Amino acid sequence: MQQTNKTNKRILFHRQPAHVLLVDFTPPFNNKICANIHSCLEEFFALVCSLAGPPRVPYFSISAIHRYSECLLPLQNVRGNFQQIYNALLELKHLKGDMHEDQSTTSFGQGLRDAVLQFNRQSTHIRQMSGFSTQLEVTVFSCQHVNVIARQIEAAAQSIDLEIIRKIEVVTVYETENGVPLDENDSSQSTDSSEDMATMMDIIQRKFLPNDTLSISDHFKHWLYDCGTDKEYLHLILNDIGSGAMTLKCDIREQILSPSLLPPTASCYNILPELNSFTSGSKKQSASVSVIQLTAIKLVRANGLCESIVFGMPFALQPTLCWKLDWEELDTNQQHFAALCQHLHEKDMVLLTCQNSTTDQPSYAGKTPNPRGHFVILPSEGGSSLLVKPVASKELLLPHGSSNRVDRVVSDAMEAVGSHLEKLEVCDVLNPLYYVSNLHQTLMSQLMKGSQWQQKRKSNNKDQNKPAKVMNVKGRTKGVIMTASLKSGHVTNSSSNGSKANNTRPGYKEAAVSSREFPTEL
Known part of the structure; x- marks a missing residue:
């Protein structure tokens, strides 16, 4: 039984690679592109260095590629080193501003060799610190065509240990008005058929990105996903009756970052964060709760609300019964509340609101603005209540897209899955009263164990506390x-x-x- 439990477990984020970023300054790379990369990396590492749990980007290094390879940040731990990363990114921005536009780059091979050398020097230390072996992932940002850079990297493959490299991603950033750059020397592809060259071609990935912060930020946020493929995440069992069940093995992919992994300043993403302060076993008996202010900012069509960006605890809103208000105000408030429910229901709309948006003030004296949560309000049919739920903002959103999508499903698979689905009961309404999670029995068992343990402890203390003779x-x-x-x-x-x-x-x-x-x- 212990062996079965051990084989059915996986370790989260233990296969995260060390990341090395090479930024190519060859024209048409300009200050605007460099500023966008700098801005996105600053925000990305502010998020990474604040996330609780296992490190998702454990090690990072950045180098500028111009006439020679200039390392701005040696390979080091990300967690706890935000100041060093911030300084290196600032130096990247200033270095580009001081450089002439006509300088060409011929040092990609040197930059790649330096990255591999740094990783080899620290591989033993990395293995001792994490307990796992990891690989190196190199990302090249350039304005040259991906094939031009790939050929330069392939030329340096003979002097590189390819076993430690997980992936070399060549990213070409282009201005949207100019379109994707063309490779004018595409006919000069490498014809080397050696085994090392074939391996190099397998690990090189080519990608084009428009020069906008959203696309560049999404690219870096892919680093936050769990890279481990040693074990699947989830088993979906269809028709668990008898021996004819079908099991689908799945991986879990996060859609948003959980605000619970961030510092307490991110409590704005919860409509009532004070409830989280009452943890199990806490001696806290009360909490002072401020009156919440949500300001409507948009109407959204109900079919335009994606469930993947809605998270957290839902709360029902009802017209207040506060006794301090006079009867006329209470009646007027109740009428307006019912009218809002009816309008939203008839128009099939939801209300997008923002917390504390009316208190926004420009920052002064270096004061940092507080984060703000966004919430959607959904109407009920009877007009007696509204449902408020938090929605993800840009900072929490992770890039979408599936890398293993099937273009065409074969008929045999459709028939097999369909036969299992036909054996399941169909219900028109999901009624939670029909489904029990055994929560009460579990809580009673834990409470009884705790009570027995306390009684045993009191008995032992009574024997030990006898006065000295x-x-x-x-x-x-x-x-x-x-x-x-x-x-x-x-x-x-x-x-x-x-x-x-x-x-x-x-x-x-x-x-x-x-x-x-x-x-x-x-």
Whole structure:
């Protein structure tokens, strides 16, 4: 049974590669492109360095490629080093601003060799720190055509250990008004058929990105996904009756980053964050809750709301019954509330709101603005309540897209899955009252175990807390003092032969100090 449980477990984020970024300054690479890369990397690593849990981007290095390869940040830990990463990105931006536009690049091979050399020097340390072996992933950002850069990298393949490289991603950034650049020397493709060259062609991936912050940011956010493929995430069992069940093995792909992994400043993504302060076993009995202010900013069609960006606890809104309001205000508020429900329901709309949007003020004296949460409000049919749910913002959103999509499903697969689905019961309405999660039984079992453990602990403490025994003999006879120590549990004896009673007092005082919980009497 233990072997089965062990084989059915996977380790999260233990196959994350070390990332090396090479930025090519060859024209038409300009200050605008460099500024966009700088801005996206700053925001990306602010997020990465704040995420709790296993490191998703464990190691990072960045180099500028111009007349020679200039390392701006050696390969090092990302977590806890945001200041060093910030300084390196700032140096990248300033370096491009000080450089002439007509400088060409011929040092891709040197940049790749330096990256591999850095990784080899630290591979032992990385393995000792993480407990797992990892690989190197190299990303090249350039304005040259991907084939031009790929040929330069292929030329350096003979002096590189390809076993440690997971992927070399060549990204061409282009201006949208100019379109994707063409490779004018496409006919000069490498004809080397060696085994190393074939391996190099397998690990090189080519990609085109428009010069906008959204596309560049999405590219870096792909680094946040779990790269481990040692074990599947989930088994979806169809028709679990008898031996004819079908099991689909799936991977789980995050759609948004959970705000619970971020510092407490991100509590704005919860409509009532104070509820999270009442954790199990907490002694906190109350909390002061501010009046929440949501400002409507847009109407959204109901069929335009994607479920993948809705997260967190839903709450129902009802017209207030606050006794401090007069009857006329209560009645007017209730009428307006019902009218809003009816309008949204008839128009098939949802209301997009923003928290504290009316209190926005320009930052001054270096003050950082507080984050704001966004929420959607959905109407009910009867007009008696609204449903409010948090939605993801740009910072939390992860890039979509599937890399293993099937273009055409064969008929045999359709028939096999269809036959299993036909055996399942069909219901018109999902009623949660029909489904029990065994939560009550689990909680009662844990509470009973805790109660039994406390009773056993009290019983043990009662036996240990017995007062120290003292034997006192009158006159000039022998006296024995026995003391017990709460911390060590040892019993010590001190005796005096033929001495006066006042001669034993210093020894008693010393024993009493070391065992204050067990006072003795003479």
